[in-house]
Amino acid sequence: xxxxxxxxxxxxxVLIIGGGTAGCxxxxxxxxxxxxxxxxxxxxxIWRSGCLAAGVNAINAYIVPGHTPQDYVxxxxxxxxxxxxxxxxxxxxxxxxxxxxxxxxxxLVILKNKDGSxxxxxxxxxxxxxxxxxxxxxxxVQQASNVQxxxxxxxxxxxxxxxxxxxxxxxxLQDAVLYDIRAGAVLIATGGAxxxxxxxxxxxxxxKMWYPPFNTGAGYAMGIxxxxxxxxxxxxxxxxxxxxxxxxxxxxxxxxxxRQVNARGDVYEKQYGRTTSERVYGTVxxxxxxxxxxxxxxxxxxxxQERDLLKAYLNMAPSQxxxxxxxxxLPGRQDVEIEGTEPYIVGGHxxxxxxxxxxxxxxxxxxxxxxxxxxxxxxxxxxxxxxxxEIAAEDIIRKYRKVKQPSxxxxxxxxxxxxxxxxxxxxxxxYSTEELEEAMQKVMDVYAGGISSNYQFNEKQLSIAADKIxxxxxxxxxxxxxxxxxxxxxxxxxxxLTVCKVLIAHLMSRKETRWHAFxxxxxxxxxxxxxxxxxxxxxxxxxxxxxxRDLVKGASYEHKD
Amino acid sequence: MSIKIDRDRCVGCQRCTVVxxxxxxxxQAGKAVMKYPRDCWGCASCVKECPxxxxxxxxxxxxxxxxxxxxxxxxxDVLHWKIHCWDGTVKVIDVDRKNANxx
Ligand SMILES: Cc1cc2nc3c(=O)[nH]c(=O)nc-3n(C[C@H](O)[C@H](O)[C@H](O)COP(=O)(O)OP(=O)(O)OC[C@H]3O[C@@H](n4cnc5c(N)ncnc54)[C@H](O)[C@@H]3O)c2cc1C
Ligand code: SF4
Ligand code: SF4
Numbered sequence: 001x002x003x004x005x006x007x008x009x010x011x012x013x014v015l016i017i018g019g020g021t022a023g024c025x026x027x028x029x030x031x032x033x034x035x036x037x038x039x040x041x042x043x044x045x046i047w048r049s050g051c052l053a054a055g056v057n058a059i060n061a062y063i064v065p066g067h068t069p070q071d072y073v074x075x076x077x078x079x080x081x082x083x084x085x086x087x088x089x090x091x092x093x094x095x096x097x098x099x100x101x102x103x104x105x106x107x108l109v110i111l112k113n114k115d116g117s118x119x120x121x122x123x124x125x126x127x128x129x130x131x132x133x134x135x136x137x138x139x140x141v142q143q144a145s146n147v148q149x150x151x152x153x154x155x156x157x158x159x160x161x162x163x164x165x166x167x168x169x170x171x172x173l174q175d176a177v178l179y180d181i182r183a184g185a186v187l188i189a190t191g192g193a194x195x196x197x198x199x200x201x202x203x204x205x206x207x208k209m210w211y212p213p214f215n216t217g218a219g220y221a222m223g224i225x226x227x228x229x230x231x232x233x234x235x236x237x238x239x240x241x242x243x244x245x246x247x248x249x250x251x252x253x254x255x256x257x258x259r260q261v262n263a264r265g266d267v268y269e270k271q272y273g274r275t276t277s278e279r280v281y282g283t284v285x286x287x288x289x290x291x292x293x294x295x296x297x298x299x300x301x302x303x304x305q306e307r308d309l310l311k312a313y314l315n316m317a318p319s320q321x322x323x324x325x326x327x328x329x330l331p332g333r334q335d336v337e338i339e340g341t342e343p344y345i346v347g348g349h350x351x352x353x354x355x356x357x358x359x360x361x362x363x364x365x366x367x368x369x370x371x372x373x374x375x376x377x378x379x380x381x382x383x384x385x386x387x388x389x390e391i392a393a394e395d396i397i398r399k400y401r402k403v404k405q406p407s408x409x410x411x412x413x414x415x416x417x418x419x420x421x422x423x424x425x426x427x428x429x430x431y432s433t434e435e436l437e438e439a440m441q442k443v444m445d446v447y448a449g450g451i452s453s454n455y456q457f458n459e460k461q462l463s464i465a466a467d468k469i470x471x472x473x474x475x476x477x478x479x480x481x482x483x484x485x486x487x488x489x490x491x492x493x494x495x496x497l498t499v500c501k502v503l504i505a506h507l508m509s510r511k512e513t514r515w516h517a518f519x520x521x522x523x524x525x526x527x528x529x530x531x532x533x534x535x536x537x538x539x540x541x542x543x544x545x546x547x548x549r550d551l552v553k554g555a556s557y558e559h560k561d
Numbered sequence: 562m563s564i565k566i567d568r569d570r571c572v573g574c575q576r577c578t579v580v581x582x583x584x585x586x587x588x589q590a591g592k593a594v595m596k597y598p599r600d601c602w603g604c605a606s607c608v609k610e611c612p613x614x615x616x617x618x619x620x621x622x623x624x625x626x627x628x629x630x631x632x633x634x635x636x637x638d639v640l641h642w643k644i645h646c647w648d649g650t651v652k653v654i655d656v657d658r659k660n661a662n663x664x
Pocket of ligand 1: 018019020022041042043044046050052130212216218349381383385
């Protein structure tokens, strides 16, 4: 496809990039509380896009009776071994219950006790039917006034001048169209990054991963390129999941109280600790010691429990139910094998992402971040993504003012158009996008602590990884696309490579092991309190700079330098 | 992990092409076609959306699949998940959207 793209220029008050959990809720908030116009640009269709596509199993972040938002902050800070932003955690936790009540109004089914109160699952969760959570949110957005949704439009670049954002540029997946969207404020809500590392199932089922393979770190990458500050990328997230199907384990662990056992039947979890990273580490260690495979001990659960598990999985990870039924190895008869996934960068579970102030504004003026793309606030999950979307939207409304679009930005847009058209030009490069993606995943796997290296690395390996990622980045400027969907693949590769570069720099800078598995540096196997602070980074003039920042202590934080 | 679309059953409504979070399904000559089978996340959104039970979900052999497929039909709030086993038997599990997970 060698053709010129046609440009469509749009103006809106608020541009939301990514119509997932946080993006949809931010749009609803702006619509409900102001007269500002909102435009959501979504690479898929908001009906089922992002993390919520298959459904979720519970509200993971909720303040159950007898607990306080402060308890949640303490829990998450402890789980992250101190590297959190208490201001962000507290402001999210204070809203967990209100956004849940709102979801219930939108139609979410929540399990109730006889007295009408929500049925708790442990200390922080409540039970729901999360199968249709995304369509419920999408329906509310479709009915909201002043909200326009552009589906199947992939955004690639922010328009920034003098430290302020003025809009963003992207392209349609369906037509040969470039979108030049100008706005008074922009919210990034593109989720985290999957597909950086070689996945558990690298063959036919390569996309059977935990995190959506379509969340490719575009939001991080566009922010990095525009000079926005990022935080804590080195706190990777590795999920402990059911083998092969990569289905969640929490439903089994907390639902039927199954314990983690090794092949000998020993309950090993006690030995390694119970933080999220220690649970992954314990399983890796047991395998290294020759005690694998590891399991969730489900055999012996009652037929009712088994039936409820089959149904619960259909509501969030249907492949697990199919696996149980077609293999005949039902959970009541056979323990469920578990494994760690490849590492992801995801601010909803760990603390990686945009460095934001308490109102979720990034270091670029009028550019906000919410949900998995925003850093500092681990374990925010669905309710935290909603809360952050709401907090950002409120600040956008409060500070909104019309801006004059600088004419110099038109040149930026022309450069982006030229970049798209170069990829779309007829050419036969040596390497396809897919081949380079595979190469990137292998480099990350082998040299930057992937599955095959038990998530461990040393400095030498990281420097090899950095070098190889730079070489692949150079090669990625020659990839070609025959149509708009292939242009998307090309950008997904470029975005992932940018995220990998920053990730490696962060892993190199935290010269300690603060979290097993998530950041297991064999040259520095212990924690070192010199690193009890944030590792941040910023791209300036094409060069990545690392900044160390002291822990934020107070209830609010504002950007100063 | 992926899907197969039965051309004969497909009525061309395009709903699967709209909902796929990876935009992996395309229309060709009025019928839905799975364009990128290796890129499927396995979310089953398209399977649930299809009004004609034309989309079957299966586990790749690399993740232990044994050749069974799964389709879904809907009546009111109830989703009927049908597992068409490799040995020809069909197992149906009904899930009511109005009921919360017990776990
Ligand atoms: C499989 C799974 C199960 C989970 N289960 C639970 C659970 O049971 N309970 C719980 O509380 N939490 C759960 N979570 C976590 C929770 O779902 C997420 O933290 C939350 O939904 C993240 O919201 P988000 O808005 O940041 O991302 P998403 O909802 O993923 O939204 C990101 C959106 O951005 C779009 N996008 C990406 N790139 C671009 C681009 N370049 N241009 C335009 N659009 C773009 C995507 O298509 C997507 O729609 C789960 C997560 C996963 C992945
Ligand atoms: S199962 Fe999900 S990812 Fe796969 S084709 Fe269907 S909608 Fe797309
Ligand atoms: S949803 Fe079903 S019937 Fe409609 S186009 Fe897709 S496969 Fe065909």
